[in-house]
Amino acid sequence: MPGDLYLLAGRYRLIERLGQGGAGTVWRAIDEVLDRQVAVKQVRVPEGLSPHGRAEFTDRAIHEARSAGRLRDPAIVLVHDVVLESGQPWIIMDIVSGRSLDKVIKEQGALPPAFVAAVGLRVLSALEVAHAHGMLHQDVKPANILLDADGSAMLTDFGIAAPMGGQGDRFGSAGSPGYMAPERLNEQPSGPSSDLWSLGASLYTAVQGRGPFERALPAAVAAAVLLHEPPFPANAGRDLGGLLMAMLAKDPAARPTTPQVRAALSALTGAAPRGSLARSGGRRRWLLPAVLAAVVALGAGGWYAVSVAGGQQEIGKFASAPNPCKLLTDAQAAQIMKGVPERSLTRPGECQWLVRERPARRLVVRAWTEKPDGDLGGPQVAIRRFTSEKASRDAAKGTVMRQSYGGVSEVTGVGEVAILQNGFLRHTNSNKSGNSDSTLLFRTSNLLGEVIWHREDVSVESPQDKGPAIDAARLISAELSK
Known part of the structure; x- marks a missing residue:
């Protein structure tokens, strides 16, 4: 393990350990070329890999870190560089002041619904950018959501991000069981709805003060994610609680889409959502309560936005899915x-x-x-x-x-x-x-x-x-x- 004065790639001098998790260790460092502080993530290489497997893992980590480095959004912690030293991938990122959402929850307990909805909007913005670039975050959880002094939220740790359509983490190191969507635990292909599920679990934890599938053992947590419905988050209230339950649906097809989540969160914070709801003006303000009512009515069984068009849209041949x-x-x-x-x-x-x-x-x-x-x-x-x-x-x-x-x-x-x-x-x-x-x-x-x-x-x-x-x-x- 590098010491306090370890010099990485002849440029980044490690000063102190900031945190450690399943995906790696994060250090505070000085970029001696630009004379500035940065965060350096030492990516954890899974044990037991063959030399070929280790090389494949390293190549993938470097490729995905470079892909994450192309993402630009105020809610994304920027990736500046990725280096390989002694067969170990290291990711160089912005260092962000403030506290992680999980620490805030531990210190303050359940947070106000309007504040949680605002945090959700910021993180959703980061996910939208990543998804538009064909990337999944794969590890959305309170520990990876940073709150600045003014309460603004940022999403960090794109170190295990992966292209869409993959079969989840093939090296077994990505994600935390209580915040991994059921399809990822089942090793099925992931999509944007998988990240949205993780966001829903994170916001549930923030507003309720405990995780939706909290159990004593990791195996029990994973079993709860796959088999059980979480209790309704009473602290969230009817509107936010209904949305969170819908986001935590077991079936990806039953979860709300990104625009639908944005519309509901915007209504809860008073912000104007993107798209047609944002442009519709006062004559359609009544739609926002209707949207939120739909969340509560459908709950975890499925959630769909109310049409903003004037007429009734075609349902299709099937009013409901057959057995x-x-x-x-x-x-x-x-x-x-x-x-x-x-x-x-x-x-x-x-x-x-x-x-x-x-x-x-x-x-x-x-x-x-x-x-x-x-x-x-x-x-x-x-x-x-x-x-x-x-x-x-x-x-x-x-x-x-x-x-x-x-x-x-x-x-x-x-x-x-x-x-x-x-x-x-x-x-x-x-x-x-x-x-x-x-x-x-x-x-x-x-x-x-x-x-x-x-x-x-x-x-x-x-x-x-x-x-x-x-x-x-x-x-x-x-x-x-x-």
Whole structure:
């Protein structure tokens, strides 16, 4: 561990340790070239990596730190430099005065709802910039939200930021369980809604004085995130509390979008939200209470903004999502899987058929609907979501450590449009076998569906088995068209 006078890269002299967490250690340092103070993050390299794995981790850390260095927003702590010394990545950032939100919560307890909403708006601004550049923060939590003397909030620690569409942190070091979205804990692809979930958990902690899934042990925290709903944050009041519960929905598709969160937080702080609500003037002020009422009414089950257009937008063919367990019969699943599966509703909107005999295999079916949003009807919102998902998944093509993704291909005969992507995760103790996934996403009117065909202990030389995913999706599409 470097001492107090350690000179990094012949330029940055480490003065004192400012903090330490799972992702690394942060030091106060002097930039001796420019004669100014900076913060230096020593990125933690996971233990047990092979020389090749360590090199891959280092290359990824440097690439993502450079990407984070291109982000510019008043609420983002700037990244100035990234250096490699003795195989160790170091990130050079602005040093920010003030205290972290978690320290403020520990000292003062629950914070006023209006103040928490203002903090949320600042952090949301930082996330919007990152998402616009195709980056996910992945570690939004009170410890990474800094409050300046005037109460302004900044989001720091983009050191584990990652491109959209990835499979989460493949090195197991990113994030804190109580602030990681369920899909990240399940090692499923992350998106902007994952960061928004983490923001919701952070604001919940600030307004309530304790985390939404607070437990004694980290494993219990992770289980609570995956399986349990948090108690309603009574300190937040009806409006902010309803929004936070909606942001913490298990299903990413049921969470409010970034513009919807901004509109609700702006209403709570009295600030003018961006977009049409900000421009609408006094004649539509009545919409803000209506937006907040919608938050409370829908809660964690899903939240959608009230349309600001004058007329009623098209809902689409599906008023609500169908029960995914009824989209396939057990007999159909058995024929596809070549075994006798066990069926279970694993969570709202998701059904699973599992064959336990070796090799184990699983068929997962998900279905959800998109609602009208602003000037867009339900089908148009679904098209927007499908297009975004297609771009994000195609961007994940390639191999990082043990996880590989193929390109996105179009599939005919399923819904109005459908795409498929194959993935493979090598086992940690063998390069010759792993788990295989074929994931098919389709859209019909305002409904989006996903079929995942998962096989375990598959040889890396085995061809991708996409047929069962396609067969199941075509049967589901036929059922939906009745």
